Amino acid sequence: MNLKRKMRPVMLQQQQQQQMKLSQSILRNNSANMHELIENLNELCYKGFDEL
Known part of the structure; x- marks a missing residue:
């Protein structure tokens, strides 16, 4: 149980x-x-202006 509590912050990190x-x-x-x-x-835009 104690090991699980210690592992939790590591897992969250x-x-x-x-x-x-x-x-x-x-x-x-x-x-x-x-x-x-x-x-x-x-x-x-430039192609459009060229075609005008």
Whole structure:
């Protein structure tokens, strides 16, 4: 029983670290997706002006 109580904070810390890594990964992916979206929008705008 005592060992379980000692393990609980360690397990919680590991879960928090995994969640932090996941959050950072999601933020990086969102940033990359946003950058790609902006590039695509710019390209569409310039192509649109060229055709006018």
